[in-house]
Amino acid sequence: xxxxxxxxxxxxxxxxxxxxxxxxxxxxxxxxxxxxxxxxxxxxxxxxxxxxxxxxxxxxxxxxxxxxxxxxxxxxxxxxxxxxxxxxxxxxxxxxxxxxxxxxxxxxxxxxxxxxxxxxxxxxxxxxxxxxxxxxxxxxxxxxxxxxxxxxxxxxxxxxxxxxxxxxxxxxxxxxxxxxxxxxxxxxxxxxxxxxxxxxxxxxxxxxxxxxxxxxxxxxxxxxxxxxxxxxxxxxxxxxxxxxxxxxxxxxxxxxxxxxxx
Ligand code: DAK
Numbered sequence: 082x083x084x085x086x087x088x089x090x091x092x093x094x095x096x097x098x099x100x101x102x103x104x105x106x107x108x109x110x111x112x113x114x115x116x117x118x119x120x121x122x123x124x125x126x127x128x129x130x131x132x133x134x135x136x137x138x139x140x141x142x143x144x145x146x147x148x149x150x151x152x153x154x155x156x157x158x159x160x161x162x163x164x165x166x167x168x169x170x171x172x173x174x175x176x177x178x179x180x181x182x183x184x185x186x187x188x189x190x191x192x193x194x195x196x197x198x199x200x201x202x203x204x205x206x207x208x209x210x211x212x213x214x215x216x217x218x219x220x221x222x223x224x225x226x227x228x229x230x231x232x233x234x235x236x237x238x239x240x241x242x243x244x245x246x247x248x249x250x251x252x253x254x255x256x257x258x259x260x261x262x263x264x265x266x267x268x269x270x271x272x273x274x275x276x277x278x279x280x281x282x283x284x285x286x287x288x289x290x291x292x293x294x295x296x297x298x299x300x301x302x303x304x305x306x307x308x309x310x311x312x313x314x315x316x317x318x319x320x321x322x323x324x325x326x327x328x329x330x331x332x333x334x335x336x337x338x339x340x341x342x343x
Contacts, residue, residue: 082120085102085117085121086113086117087101087102087103087111087113087118088100088101088102088114088117088118088121089102089139090121090124093274093278094278095131095133095278095281095282096131096132096133096278096281097121097124097125097131097134097135098134098137098274099118099125099134099136100137100138100139101114101118101137101138101139101144101145103142104139104141106146106149107142107143107145107188108139108142108143108144108145108193109146109147109148109149110149110167110170110192110196111149111152114149115167115169115170115173118170118173119169119170119173122134122173122174122176122181123173125179126176126178126179129342131281132179132280132282132288133179133180133182133277133278133280133281134179134180134181134277135182135183135184135270135274135277136181136182136184137184137185137186137270137273138184138185138186140186142187142188143185143186143187143188143210144185144186144187144188144189144193144196144197144209145188145189145190145192145193145197146188146190146193147191147193147195147214147215148191148192148224150218153166167192170192170196170199170224171224178289179289179292180202180277180288180292181199181200181202182201182203182273182280183197183199183202183203184270185197185203185205186205186208186266186269186270187209187210188209188210188212188248189209189212190212190213190214190248191213191222191226192223192224194211194212194213194222194226195213195222195223195224195226195229196224197211198230198259199225199229201292202261202276203254203259203260203261204262204264204269204272205251205254205255205260205262205264205269206251206263206264206265206266206269207252207266208251208266209251209260210248210249210250210251211242211248211249211251211254211259212242212247212248213226213230213243214248215243216243216244216245217246222243226243227239227243232299233257233258233259234254234257234258234259235257282340283340284340284341285340286317286320286322286343287320290313290317293313294310294313297309297310320343321343322338322341325338325341326338326340
């Protein structure tokens with residue numbers, strides 16, 4: 082990967098870590114940051130030594146303050162429309178089969194809250210705050226806020242956040258179902274990395290199928306969703322890892338499965 086100016090990329094045991102790194106602008110989503118973030122995601126997606134991706138905001142300025150307001154202020158409607166301004170962000174996340182854990186360690190506002198919701202699992206620090214303040218700027222959420230927030234926390238709470246621009250705390254986000262776990266700021270990334278390592282220790286194709294099946298629940302009705310799930314479930318029977326997982330369980334004594342990731 083070319084030299085990076087807005088993110089930091091690290092490798093741990095089967096885990097790829099991406100830290101947003103524009104502390105001078107609260108990690109706002111400049112075009113460069115989005116380009117580098119999507120490159121890093123693509124790289125980890127294609128790297129067989131990586132099973133799970135962790136996305137966080139670094140230690141200094143929280144997770145992300147949304148679209149870069151300075152950049153956006155210079156865009157006319159026609160330019161934004163013709164360039165599909167920021168649209169590649171959602172498309173980039175849709176292309177990732179590996180699980181992505183988002184670690185929100187401070188503010189996640191506007192596109193930052195939307196970026197968090199593009200992840201598959203969210204951990205938050207006790208100091209985290211989530212909000213869609215676009216209404217205060219004379220615009221509306223544009224990267225999934227109106228669509229994902231309602232699915233995550235229900236209509237009344239989503240409407241309240243979007244129409245008032247007010248933030249919710251990490252504890253409120255956890256109670257509402259937006260966040261899986263809230264931890265002290267100094268522990269949240271460490272625990273998320275432990276979880277990522279645990280998830281990454283399972284069979285990669287099975288993880289991808291599980292992620293796809295869960296995500297399809299938002300697209301399909303129950304009957305079609307159950308059908309899709311059962312077909313993927315049957316498909317796992319064709320994997321070497323399926324045979325290995327069952328043999329390891331049935332062995333006397335029971336042993337740990339050795340995944341071949343195929
Ligand atoms: N963009 C650019 N710079 C930002 C920024 C942002 N979003 N947020 C903060 N900064 C910069 C500030 O301008 C300031 O820069 P200097 O003046 O020092 O040069 C520096 O960060 C420190 O900010 P503050 O002085 O304001 O620091 P405070 O601690 O007082 O406040 C804050 C921190 C994060 C609470 C505050 O800065 C804030 O409210 N920021 C704006 C948050 C916000 O309104 N975000 C929503 C932006 S609209 C789409 C995809 C995405 C989107 C839309 C469409 N498509 C797919 C189509 C997303 C839209 C949005 O996110």
